[in-house]
Amino acid sequence: QVQLVESGGGLVQAGGSLRLSCAASGSILSINALGWYRQAPGKQRELVANIFNSGNTYYVDSVKGRFTISRDNAKNKVYLQMNSLKPEDTAVYYCHALRVGGMSSWGQGTQVTVSS
Secondary structure (H helix, E strand, O other), rough: EEEEEEOOOOEEEOOOEEEEEEEEEOOHHHEEEEEEEEEEOOOOOOEEEEEOOOOOOOOOOOOOOOOOEEOOOOOEEEEEEEEOOOOOHOOOEEEEEEEHOOOOEEOOOOEEEEEE
């Protein structure tokens, strides 16, 4: 099992920045990738960004150039630096661990609200 705890959400004006953090614990060696999903009201949960053990990253098109995912393996943490935030970025952001065998672990979610 992997436990994930997010922090760093909040309310920010459009154009502002936030940094999300996620601390992983438990079966760390079973993790292949760490990432962030988000879910806005009435919408499906979507993958925002992830980072694999190799260091390779993926970003959804809507956040490219504005968000940066990074990982501190020594601290078992993953971060999402979000710049130039837009109202459409408003959502609950979930930390996600992709584990061996295709299993997933999820954090409890943190609210990000961007006001116009």
